[in-house]
Amino acid sequence: MKVTLNVNGASHWLDLDTRVTLLDALRDHLKLTGTKKGCDHGQCGACTVIAGGRRINSCLSLAALHDGDEITTVEGLSDDELSDLQSAFVAHDGMQCGYCTPGQICSALGMLGELSEGWPSHVSETLDGPVRPTREEIAERMSGNLCRCSCYPGINAAILETAEGS
Amino acid sequence: MRPFDLTRPEELSAACRDTNGENAAFIAGGTNLIDLMKLEVETPGHLTDISRLGLDGIETDAQGLRIGATVTNSDLAADTRVREGWPVLSRALLAGASGQLRNKATTGGNLLQRTRCPYFYDTDTACNKRAPGSGCAALKGEQRNHAILGTSDHCIALHPSDMAVAMRALDASVELCDAEGESRRVGLEKFYRLPGKTPERETHLRPGELITAVHLPKAGGDRQVYRKVRDRASYAFALVSVAAVLRMKGGRIAHAALAFGGLGTQPWRDPEVDALLEGETPSQALFDKAGEVLMRDAVVHEGTAFKVPLGKRVLTAVLKEVTA
Numbered sequence: 423m424k425v426t427l428n429v430n431g432a433s434h435w436l437d438l439d440t441r442v443t444l445l446d447a448l449r450d451h452l453k454l455t456g457t458k459k460g461c462d463h464g465q466c467g468a469c470t471v472i473a474g475g476r477r478i479n480s481c482l483s484l485a486a487l488h489d490g491d492e493i494t495t496v497e498g499l500s501d502d503e504l505s506d507l508q509s510a511f512v513a514h515d516g517m518q519c520g521y522c523t524p525g526q527i528c529s530a531l532g533m534l535g536e537l538s539e540g541w542p543s544h545v546s547e548t549l550d551g552p553v554r555p556t557r558e559e560i561a562e563r564m565s566g567n568l569c570r571c572s573c574y575p576g577i578n579a580a581i582l583e584t585a586e587g588s
Numbered sequence: 589m590r591p592f593d594l595t596r597p598e599e600l601s602a603a604c605r606d607t608n609g610e611n612a613a614f615i616a617g618g619t620n621l622i623d624l625m626k627l628e629v630e631t632p633g634h635l636t637d638i639s640r641l642g643l644d645g646i647e648t649d650a651q652g653l654r655i656g657a658t659v660t661n662s663d664l665a666a667d668t669r670v671r672e673g674w675p676v677l678s679r680a681l682l683a684g685a686s687g688q689l690r691n692k693a694t695t696g697g698n699l700l701q702r703t704r705c706p707y708f709y710d711t712d713t714a715c716n717k718r719a720p721g722s723g724c725a726a727l728k729g730e731q732r733n734h735a736i737l738g739t740s741d742h743c744i745a746l747h748p749s750d751m752a753v754a755m756r757a758l759d760a761s762v763e764l765c766d767a768e769g770e771s772r773r774v775g776l777e778k779f780y781r782l783p784g785k786t787p788e789r790e791t792h793l794r795p796g797e798l799i800t801a802v803h804l805p806k807a808g809g810d811r812q813v814y815r816k817v818r819d820r821a822s823y824a825f826a827l828v829s830v831a832a833v834l835r836m837k838g839g840r841i842a843h844a845a846l847a848f849g850g851l852g853t854q855p856w857r858d859p860e861v862d863a864l865l866e867g868e869t870p871s872q873a874l875f876d877k878a879g880e881v882l883m884r885d886a887v888v889h890e891g892t893a894f895k896v897p898l899g900k901r902v903l904t905a906v907l908k909e910v911t912a
């Protein structure tokens with residue numbers, strides 16, 4: 423099936439089996455291996471990318487369902503210099519093995535957008551805002567990203583610093 | 589995954605036509621269907637992508653709210669009208685899955701998500717829901733995320749949705765459309781089936797019928813609570829959840845609508861519980877009685893016995909909060 427994916431600003435015309443997930447299209451067909459495969463079942467968040475402006479699990483979607491969509495992967499977040507969010511992950515030791523990191527960073531980026539749009543979360547006191555980034559809010563909003571090395575304190579601090587700086 | 593064809597129609601009629609065979613399925617967010625297709629629990633030969641049909645709007649009408657079937661769980665939870673008028677629905681949605689999943693998961697897909705019974709997922713085990721007539725491995729296996737209300741000797745699978753629990757307390761109905769263009773409305777109380785001898789049939793949807801929208805009438809009560817108890821603080825399915833929509837008048841309960849997750853083979857509501865509460869003054873004795881009524885026909889197994897006391901306690905806690 424013919425599929426056009428606009429990934430990190432570049433258009434790609436692909437002819438794919440309908441079964442190819444968005445994750446496998448990115449990794450195996452476009453060789454963008456920054457996005458990781460952890461569980462392949464929507465449970466770990468390692469495969470998080472931004473599609474159509476929203477963070478999603480690329481393992482639970484088909485490439486063909488994203489025909490024409492704008493996709494941002496971790497490779498698209500920086501040129502020569504790291505983005506503020508990426509630098510904060512380094513500064514706060516937000517990783518050990520690094521396997522979950524691209525997913526954490528893409529998820530955090532999407533999540534910060536949701537925060538700035540005023541979306542409430544499960545731990546928000548009220549539904550009518552305003553929502554402030556706190557450790558608790560970030561932990562809840564990032565609960566779809568697991569870290570086997572349990573670097574949660576560093577990850578949380580890095581995101582909090584970025585949220586406060588922006 | 590088994591091979592399949594995929595169409596991406598832009599017209600409702602084409603979508604229903606494409607999906608009119610036994611072996612065809614609609615795909616919305618894909619967060620449940622793709623998961624099950626990877627495991628070959630579901631093996632459709634044709635998928636129809638319904639994300640391009642323009643079913644992603646939320647409109648206010650004279651009766652209340654009309655929510656398009658492909659509105660994402662995130663957009664629905666964040667909608668300012670829902671947050672103000674139907675807060676129990678926002679709360680239920682926000683208590684489910686993760687940020688990434690809610691961005692993909694849709695209103696229609698959430699209603700139709702399949703059970704999380706581990707044996708349903710494991711094609712090497714007996715499961716009447718997956719392979720009718722093969723038996724039920726859960727009855728003699730590990731039980732935890734299984735139902736105690738509405739079960740049968742053939743299946744004790746739980747309906748896992750949080751969203752649908754809130755929608756039951758809100759008297760939601762679904763709007764359906766078939767290949768002939770016929771449209772009908774079905775209240776959620778009539779939408780799901782009990783497992784009985786045919787646990788593979790979960791709803792009254794006809795083959796090829798598409799959910800186009802969910803209708804929410806104006807809420808019967810301004811006091812709304814969703815409480816979810818689970819094995820970890822976030823990103824886990826409910827062991828027990830309660831959605832409550834209440835109105836108080838002169839110290840008495842004027843309207844009560846309670847719905848339950850984690851307990852039933854479908855998003856659970858029991859008219860006798862609501863009737864018991866209405867007209868009464870809140871008290872511990874009343875709440876205890878409500879718990880007894882709710883659990884009167886509960887069928888427990890070793891692994892699910894904890895749900896009776898837990899369910900009663902969560903109900904009491906919610907009733908205390910919502911009547912305070």
Ligand SMILES: Cc1cc2nc3c(=O)[nH]c(=O)nc-3n(C[C@H](O)[C@H](O)[C@H](O)COP(=O)(O)OP(=O)(O)OC[C@H]3O[C@@H](n4cnc5c(N)ncnc54)[C@H](O)[C@@H]3O)c2cc1C
Nearest residue numbers: 616617618619620621684685694696697698700749750799
């Ligand atoms: C790790 C994980 C954790 C989760 N945790 C929770 C949780 O805590 N609480 C909770 O409630 N849910 C949870 N979920 C489930 C999630 O909410 C569902 O997967 C999601 O709502 C399904 O919606 P979808 O649009 O992706 O459906 P799809 O996967 O696209 O479809 C599901 C089913 O519905 C059918 N369908 C979809 N739309 C229509 C329509 N309009 N008309 C007719 N048929 C249709 C499809 O054919 C398919 O059979 C979790 C999921 C995962 C993977």
Ligand code: SF4
Nearest residue numbers: 705715716724743744
């Ligand atoms: S409880 Fe239902 S879904 Fe689970 S194994 Fe038994 S028949 Fe299958």
Ligand code: FES
Nearest residue numbers: 460461462467481
């Ligand atoms: S690989 Fe997608 S969520 Fe784990």
Ligand code: FES
Nearest residue numbers: 518520569570571
């Ligand atoms: S850094 Fe190793 S899994 Fe997160």
